[in-house]
Amino acid sequence: MRLLIALLFFLALQSPVVAQQDSVKVSSPALKNLYGDVVPGKSQPFNSILTSSLILHDTKAEEWPDIRAKIYNRVIANSGTSPVPYQPAVNKFQETGRYVNLGLTHIKYRFQVVDDIWIEAVCVLPKGFNEANQYPAMLSVHGTNGAIGKDSNLGNPKSRAYAIDMAQKGFVTFSADQFGYGATIKNVTEDQLYKSFYEKYPNWSLRGIRMLTLIRAVDVLEQLKFVKKGEYGSMGNSLGGSSVLFHTAIDTRIKSAVVSTGTSPYYTNVFRIMARGKLEEPMRTAHLAQTGIPNYDMHEVIALCAPRAVLFLEPFNDPYNPDVMANFKVFY
Secondary structure (H helix, E strand, O other): OOOHHHHHHHHHHHHHHHHHHOOOOOOOOHHHHHOOOOOOOOOEOOOOOOOOOOOOOOOOOHHHHHHHHHHHHHHHHOOOOOOOOOOOOOEEEEEEOOOOOOEEEEEEEEEEEEOOOOEEEEOOOOOOOOOOOEEEEEEEEEOOHHHHHHHHHOOOOOOOHHHHHHHHHOEEEEEEOOOOOOOOOOOHHHHHHHHHHHHOOOOOOOHHHHHHHHHHHHHHHOOOOEEEEEEEEEEOOOOHHHHHHHHHOOOOOEEEEEEEEOOOHHOOOOHHHHHHHHHHHHHHHHHHHHHHOOOOOOHHHHHOOOOEEHHHHHHHHOOEEEEOOHHHHHHH
């Protein structure tokens, strides 16, 4: 009886909302179950779990620049204090060799990110390359893979070789090691590298150095004569997908991006953040430990990419992110 009374009371409370929805056609019951009721004219955060959410269903175009600035500042603040701005620059780089693999010319580079931090990269020239022409360019960003680094995108037997695939389709591709992987741990362990990094930059973050690395990778492309300037693409999987998303959010030179398994929201991955996340963004983890709420989430980072084109890919069977429905809410 108590259960029945509670149910009737709950339905009574819901009746005004139902009445307002009578004129709203729901195309799919599954979508309604996933996203809830959207009441016209009523502000509602996209993600009601996050009290910090600034984006509402009825957000107007003229309100967006101010909202975007607030989100951008919050995301940048959580990356810590960078020794240089996250802005384009004419950086130093060197060609260190060339070779042919899978019928394509590969150029090895090393480029400066900041101070004495240099990153190794491989540029793959497109099929039928002619040095008199300029070609569209894409960044190819690898995921978590230890010492393999950039090689996982270049035809390594265990790789997702999208750097090769896109070069065969006519793009110049540029694959750089992410900080903490590939050649960056050639003479040290990953833990030793991170320890020395935070000793030198105690107020920065791994998220920050990785965003800056991709900005500097585009800076190199801007200086190559055979690259078409002004519009670049980027694609990555897992850690690479996350890095592509954050880089696209802050570097408007990226005009299109493919983000694969890189958007799992923080509010459904709290335990991962409190463990591995301490290294990635210490400020974000500290805030979460104190309040229980992330101070920004992935739907806001995605919003920073607007109005550029982004393709999101998410599997239904990812053991590291089993709550794929939460990802769909982020996209929505």
